[in-house]
Amino acid sequence: MPPREHGRRRARDPSGRDGGGQLPWAVIYYRASDQTVPALEFLDDCPGTIDAQFTAVLDAVAAAPPPRFSGGGKWEAMHGSMGGWYEIRLTGPGREQFRLFCLLENGTSDELARRGLPRPAIAVITSMRKSWRTVFSERDYQRVRELGREHQRNHPRRIAI
C-alpha cells in the first residue's frame, strides 16, 4: 500500500470497477403515493437530448458508483442543506438548466433487503429546471428533500416498476 495520507483508498482499475468485479448498481425511480413518478415525468418532458444525456450519466455512475469519480463531472455531491444528495447538472437549449436529484441506496445485504432492493442503487427522486442565471429557492430544495424523506420512510421502497 503506498504511503498516502488519510487512509487513502487503494488504486483501482481505471475502467471504474474495483478489483472485486463489483456489479453495477441499479437505477430506480421514486414513486409517490399518488402513483406519479416525478423524475420520469420530468425526463419525458425534457428535450430528447437532455433525457438521453441524463440517462448516459446515470448509467456511467451506476457502473462506477461513489466514492469513485464518475459521471464525467456532471454528477455532483451536494452540500449544506442538501448534504447526502447527489445531482446531475445539464445545460439545455438556450442555456436552460436541468437538474436530477438522487439518493444512494447502499448498506448491508440485510438493510438492502429491508428496503426491497436486491443490490445497491441510485434512487432518482425528482428534478428541477430553471432559466440560465436564475436560482432555485430554499423552498424548491425543501420540496426535493421532502420527497426524499418520504422515499426513505418506505420499507420496502416504493419505486416505479
Next chain:
Amino acid sequence: MGLHERRRAQRMQDPEYRAPYEREAREVAETDAVIRQLDVLWADLGMSKAELVRRVNRNASSVRRLFTAGQVRPELPLIVALADALGAELRVVPRPAEAHQTAHEPAVSGVSQLPG
C-alpha cells in the same frame, strides 16, 4: 431487466435519442478514464497528498474533490498540472478510422506516463 433498462432500450431505437446518448457516454467515459488513470498513477507513485498538492500549487480540497464524486466539471488546467506532477502527460489521439466514421468526432486519449 428493470424499468430504467427497459426505458433506455425503448428510447435507443430512436436515432435522435441514441446519438446524444452515445455522445454523452463517450464524453463521460473519457473524462472518468483520465481522472481514474491519474488516481492510479498517484497510488503507484506512493506520493502523499501533501506532496501532490505542493507540486500542483493548488489547495488540498480541489485535489481531493477531483478524485471523488464531489467535483463537477474538473478543470483542464488542474488535470494537466496533476498529470505533470505525476510524471505524465495528456494526449489527444484520433480514433481508429472505422470508429471515426461512425462517430465523426475525435477522441481524447487519456493519460500517458512519461519515461524515466
